[in-house]
Amino acid sequence: MPHPRFYLRCAIAVLVAATLFAAGFGQVPRPPAPTPFPSSTLVMTVTDENGVVVPYAWVFLQSSPTAAPLKCETDFAGHCEFRNLVPGLWQLRVEKPGFYVISGETVQIGQVSSRKLFVHWNEPARQAVRALVGTPGYEHSRRTRYRIEALFAELKQRMRLQRVRLRRLWNVSEQFLLAATAQNLKRLVRFLIKRPPQPQVQGI
Numbered sequence: 001m002p003h004p005r006f007y008l009r010c011a012i013a014v015l016v017a018a019t020l021f022a023a024g025f026g027q028v029p030r031p032p033a034p035t036p037f038p039s040s041t042l043v044m045t046v047t048d049e050n051g052v053v054v055p056y057a058w059v060f061l062q063s064s065p066t067a068a069p070l071k072c073e074t075d076f077a078g079h080c081e082f083r084n085l086v087p088g089l090w091q092l093r094v095e096k097p098g099f100y101v102i103s104g105e106t107v108q109i110g111q112v113s114s115r116k117l118f119v120h121w122n123e124p125a126r127q128a129v130r131a132l133v134g135t136p137g138y139e140h141s142r143r144t145r146y147r148i149e150a151l152f153a154e155l156k157q158r159m160r161l162q163r164v165r166l167r168r169l170w171n172v173s174e175q176f177l178l179a180a181t182a183q184n185l186k187r188l189v190r191f192l193i194k195r196p197p198q199p200q201v202q203g204i
Contacts, residue, residue: 040087042107043114044072044080046094053078054119057096061107063088085109094119103127155179 042061046054055076062069063086072080092105094117107115132138155161161179164172 040085040109042082045116060093062091
């Protein structure tokens with residue numbers, strides 16, 4: 001028959017093992033939980049040059065030239081939403097029947113991003129001007145622009161051409177042509193008249 005101390009030692013051993021297991025030494029280590037992939041949401045609003053929303057327009061997003069674009073159609077309020085996007089710089093493109101295509105725009109996507117895009121009827125002309133920015137011809141026109149603006153200001157302020165007084169396109173063209181002719185005659189008289197020479201002041 002075993003000695004009573006044997007049962008006491010067995011009880012102590014079982015108690016110590018249970019304590020160590022409860023403290024975590026007996027648990028099998030688990031791999032760390034995977035880090036959730038970062039995602040972002042982009043809310044687009046498409047309007048025209050007057051601020052009126054443009055419904056049923058297709059919005060395309062592309063992360064790189066080789067990646068497949070994501071597309072979404074705006075609702076009746078001009079809104080469109082992209083979800084689960086990778087944060088970064090994306091290429092933006094908008095197409096709408098009856099409007100011109102907007103391309104070359106970029107958008108920086110963060111955790112929650114929103115973007116309001118204006119679709120203009122004369123979008124090709126706007127893009128052509130953006131392409132000319134920085135060229136020598138654009139810099140020359142920017143320096144001499146004040147001369148043309150001054151002529152239009154003279155027509156409006158001094159020759160009372162704030163509004164047209166006739167209807168139909170050919171009547172308006174005729175009125176503007178007569179006003180421009182009178183303006184050129186005034187300038188021609190000013191250039192042809194010989195100004196008297198100014199006396200030169202000599203120092204003593």
